[in-house]
């Protein structure tokens with residue numbers, strides 16, 4: 001495809017000064033080589049838009065499949081057909097903002113979350129029934145309400161600087177107690193319920209410490225009140241559909257990038273060299289890097305030559321990137337249906353073991369002390385229980401040995417259900433933290449980044465502009481969920497960041513006559 005585009009003013013002046021008669025530069029989009037690092041949601045979305053405009057695009061992906069953090073897995077192999085299904089290793093919920101939910105709705109992929117029918121269990125009392133159960137449910141909604149002021153757009157700016165989420169929740173909880181808000185509840189049950197809620201928020205964010213999370217995370221994302229939906233097919237199926245307009249020939253799998261050398265003085269007009277771990281050198285005019293913030297934290301010094309700017313490095317270091325791992329217990333049959341047929345999850349209230357640990361890490365306890373909820377995995381054919389861990393335990397402390405993990409899970413379930421006949425499951429665990437091309441789960445606004453005045457914008461800026469085909473163009477661009485100021489940590493953040501960077505390039509070459 002050849003497109004004649006008008007020259008920008010500076011280039012036009014140059015033509016006039018040089019007494020040339022042409023007033024347009026003949027841009028050959030197919031001669032603009034763009035290397036995209038990463039075939040996750042951001043990389044695929046950027047590629048789509050650039051290919052539509054005829055640019056020469058190649059995606060280099062370290063993994064053996066596309067999707068990045070979008071991964072579904074079939075845990076039902078070898079089981080009876082009625083137990084076939086899948087679990088989501090990565091994202092599971094769709095937030096209601098951005099373009100993605102509309103597309104999913106049109107395609108018929110989206111559905112409401114099923115009604116929650118969690119049952120509460122205490123390590124002292126076993127399954128809570130009657131008044132105890134009502135009290136646990138009431139406490140749950142009371143504590144949920146502590147979060148809502150943080151989502152209020154009117155939440156004072158000064159207080160956002162003063163409090164981390166952890167500090168704010170502590171003060172709101174103490175104020176609530178001082179006003180006798182918990183008078184009608186059993187004190188141990190109330191403490192255990194608060195503990196469950198705090199740990200639930202840690203899991204939702206994937207953070208090791210709520211004292212490291214800025215209130216802005218809730219204020220921007222509306223974490224507690226936003227409507228969530230889920231898919232009725234595996235996320236990987238949807239992703240393949242999303243990626244269907246990017247031909248396979250434009251994607252190179254198992255091609256990990258080891259360095260990106262920009263501002264290179266070469267004889268060719270490709271000033272960027274991308275080096276892959278298997279030693280291939282690929283010349284490019286532009287690189288869009290979409291690796292996660294975790295990858296940037298771990299490897300930016302190794303990846304970029306010359307080094308990234310101090311302001312970007314400060315943002316990389318101070319913006320938060322969570323660590324969450326999911327654990328699955330796979331059973332031959334859903335034994336929990338004997339307790340209650342429509343149970344959707346177990347809330348675990350550790351009344352007995354509430355020695356104050358402000359961070360609620362319980363690091364000196366077995367790993368499973370940090371588990372707060374166990375859910376029946378919705379699409380796994382009802383034979384799988386699922387739970388999540390954050391931070392320290394998520395770095396696989398005690399989870400590496402499958403047999404021990406299965407034994408621990410059984411001990412945990414016996415302790416809470418007070419039943420001896422719980423079978424030992426097959427276990428499985430995700431490994432986001434150990435994956436060198438993910439290095440964790442998703443980003444959040446850390447309290448430190450507020451102090452450091454570092455924001456997602458520092459990560460989204462392109463860097464190093466140069467002259468190409470008579471135009472000033474950005475050489476190195478960054479996309480990915482952690483570059484989106486509003487939708488960070490989500491799939492739509494990733495997708496829309498890919499579009500944004502494609503648009504930036506398309507605009508730089510004046511190829512944007514049709515709106516994206």
Ligand SMILES: Cc1cc2nc3c(=O)[nH]c(=O)nc-3n(C[C@H](O)[C@H](O)[C@H](O)COP(=O)(O)OP(=O)(O)OC[C@H]3O[C@@H](n4cnc5c(N)ncnc54)[C@H](O)[C@@H]3O)c2cc1C
Pocket residue numbers: 037038039040041042043060061062063066067068069070089090091092093094095255256257258290291292295324325326432436437438440441442479480481482488489490491492493494
């Ligand atoms: C456990 C978990 C739960 C989540 N839950 C939700 C949820 O419910 N809802 C939601 O909206 N979001 C959720 N998220 C976040 C969501 O998954 C991400 O925001 C989104 O998938 C990120 O897409 P991305 O393209 O920015 O990055 P990625 O998906 O990380 O894509 C980057 C790609 O770059 C590749 N790469 C990295 N380094 C290199 C290299 N050196 N060379 C070549 N390739 C490289 C990686 O392999 C990867 O494929 C969750 C994430 C996790 C991990």
